[in-house]
Amino acid sequence: MSLYCGIAWRRKSFWCYRLLSTYVTKTRYLFELKEDDDACKIAWRTGAFYLFHSLAPLLQKSEHQYLAPQHSLSELERLLGKFGQDTQRIEDSVLIGCSEQHQAWFALDLRLNSPSSINASLQKLEMEAELKGSFTELRKALFKLNIKDASLLSTAWALLRWHDNHKFCSRSGQPTKKNMAGSKRVCPSNKIIYYPQMAPVVITLVSDGTRCLLARQSSFPEGMYSALAGFCDIGESLEEAVRREVAEEVGLEVESLQYSASQHWPFPSSSLMIACHAVVKPGQTEIQVNTRELEAAAWFSLDEVATALRRKGPYAQEQDGTFPFWLPPKLAIAHQLIKEWVEKQSFSSPSA
Ligand SMILES: [Zn+2]
DSSP, X not given: OOHXXXXXXXXXXXXXXXXXXXXXXXXXXXXXXHHOHHHHHHHHHHOEEEEEETTEEEEEEETTEEEOOOBOHHHHHHHHHHTTOOGGGGGGOEEEEEOTTOOEEEEEEOOOOOSXXXXXXXXXXXXXXXXXXXXXXXXXXXXXXXXXXXXXXXXXXXXXXXXXXXXXXXXTOOBOEEOTTSSOEEXXXXXXXXXXXXXXXXXXXXXXSSOEEEEEOTTSOTTBOBXXXXXXXXXXXXXXXXXXXXXXXXXXXXXXXXXXXXXXXXXXXXXXXEEEEEEEOTTOOOOXXXXXXXXXXXXXXXXXXXXXXXXXXXXXXXXXXOOOOBOOOTTSHHHHXXXXXXXXXXXXXXXX
């Protein structure tokens, strides 16, 4: 991020001591676009744009999945012209990545500042007809997109939303200015720089050695149980956050923990989900549910969890009024964490 780094790299590129990997050159290219507004504008010319309307991405439905169409700069300029918008609106776009061939990808929200909401929704319908797609709520479509598009659109959604919520400096109240790539906003009056942020969330799968602890919040769909989750408090390390969350939510003390993986989750306001396995202290098995946080929590056997992992939705109500026990979908990091635990347990207990 430092200025020194940027300069050193530019100097070095003249000499080209060694061939940089595709990943490194791509990363350096994106860095350049974030730091240099003119370079970013040049990248628009060969770039591809993903379109949104009020944070809903433009998608096309194909059989059981959604596709996210890309548009070139000239297509976008034509569209803006047709709907009476200034082509300067392109400056509101945000950089969300690039291809290995350095085609930069951007996202732009076409929401109109129309005084009448009837006009705005009419124009949205006209745009959808013109673009042969529909502006679809990302929450509904996320699991029906391929992994690349799901990740790009999540980033775009989070970044567009962040800009929309940070238009003013929190110290001076003055309007802040976005850089061309959208990697920061600056207050012109006091020069404060605002960077897009994610809130760290720990997601912990607690085990007592043979069973695992799963819980549900009242907001979960009926029957679904997941790992414990909670925001890190300010000043806490990851380890401290896991220990506190487990104590707070189920009244147990963690003895050891192991990091597993992390995932960005855009809703409701960009979290970095940090997934961990935790083992409770010996003899700590009596759960005391904190009902302000959870609706229920229980220990589940390897067999019960392995069966639930294999179960496929939709999960209809049984005749006795109960719902079957099921787990978060594959793309969710909680699913991966639970799957990892099942694999580890099955490996270590040959009887299972
Ligand atoms: Zn300010």
